[in-house]
Amino acid sequence: MENPLLSYTLFLADNSLITGQRLSEWCGHGPILEQDIALSNIALDHLGQARMLLQYAAEQKGEGWTEDRLAYFRDEKNFRNLLMTELPKGDWGYTVMRAFLYDTYHFYEMTSLLQSKDKQLRAIAQKAIKEIRYHAQWSAEWVIRLGDGTEESHQRIKRSLVELWPFTGEFFETDEAASGLNANGIAPSYTHIRTQWNAKVEEVLALATLERPADGWMQSGGRKGAHTEHMGYLLAEMQHIPRSYPDAQW
């Protein structure tokens, strides 16, 4: 088995990478130029974080691993990202609702990592926390705007919320590796993050005049590499050039 710190670093890295990959699909296609720019900016932040984390993971793996080899030459079953991050981008409401649910979680996760006993994770969290706070604010504002906008926007974003909700349970799962890291002060307590997340999500949904869905059956599997059908297509597109020319430098 992989060492727990490496698994955990890859979990964080893959969440950022896949989120950045999905969000960047909006570039050139946003509802208005200003928001096209805002979302591209956010995608850039996620990709920047992904690079730092993948570089750290590569360092841990040694033996000629690099950020690019991790991004382009790992197979689907070795990606650990949350299932929610790989779902197709949907409409603007779906994108901002997903961003809100994930960004809020990501914000509390990274805030906790500011206290991590692992020096590198702590440094990455310090570098990224400001932009992650902005992401969470930006997406919360959009959820409120669409929830409390027109009848159409309310219906659309409500549907997105209901569709995305079953993917939030996975946020707070802790496997053996993660709980070990938590005991060592490296990874945060996801039980604690859940409490913070719940409070914030309820507050924002209320402002958006949206009802919090009940916690029913939750989807799971991303951490273990059991992904949705969407993941294969995402990776095929992302990885195909380096894999077609495995000896090439770009």
Added chain:
Amino acid sequence: METINFEERFQEYVHSEQKVEPKHWMPEPYRKTLIRQISQHAHSEVVGMLPEANWISRAPSLRRKVALLAKVQDEAGHGLYLYSAAETLGADRADLVGDLLSGKAKYSSIFNYPTRSWADIGAIGWLVDGAAIANQVMLCRTSYGPYARAMVRICKEESFHQRQGYEIMLALCKGTKEQKEMAQDALNRWWWPSLMMFGPTDKESTNSAQSMNWKIKRKSNDELRQEFIDKTVPQAEFLGLTIPDEQLEWDEKTGHYRFGPIDWEEFYHVLKGNGPCNKERLEARNKAHDDGRWVREAANAFAKKTQERKGEHSAA
């Protein structure tokens, strides 16, 4: 009599190299010409995002992915500055965008060519941004103040884009045989369309003389094209690539490269809408606009509600 006087004074004013500002008096045709030129330029920035955005999801390294995304985002920013500059002349951004979406307004034809391989991203940065720079450096000194100032900001970013594009080409040319072929193929396809970016030859160019007299333009299409060729040929040589023009030749006497005839028939065809991607590009812009309608409506409705609630507050 009055008007003639104004126009003469305007002409003297621009000839003394002073900037025209939004509140100044200006001849109507000057205003119209600028609105047309600046909005076309804005549309080009925005439509120009599409062929490159195509490759963000497929960029072959994370470093390249981030750089490309940032570049395409810059182009959106350029579009915004330019729409704002057009608005200082009394144009309305929504109307200008409407003209783009209906196909009435033009944008640079270069973006109606497809991006077929990763090397196209290098070639576009190198050649297309390179040709844009030649034009835009000149426009940094254009007579209309807001346009000139927008160009100064834009030019800085464009030269960064060009270096980035050239660096992609360099990596490919130093790479495997397939990579080098990819680079040559991209140069073959983008070379002539890039030369066409400067517009028709001076003999054919109808608007040029007036624009030069108003100091909107400061160099003719042919001058700019020649400058671009002179600068680019040695760069291609350094890459070890061959420019697809058998008549290309250094002319000792003039100190310029001589080049073969440009296929203007192709140019006019693409201009008329028959380019390989005219339809896709306009469809993509229209789709983004249509899909975004409910979002813009919701944002406006919410802004109005917020305003009303504030009003209720202060009334109470």
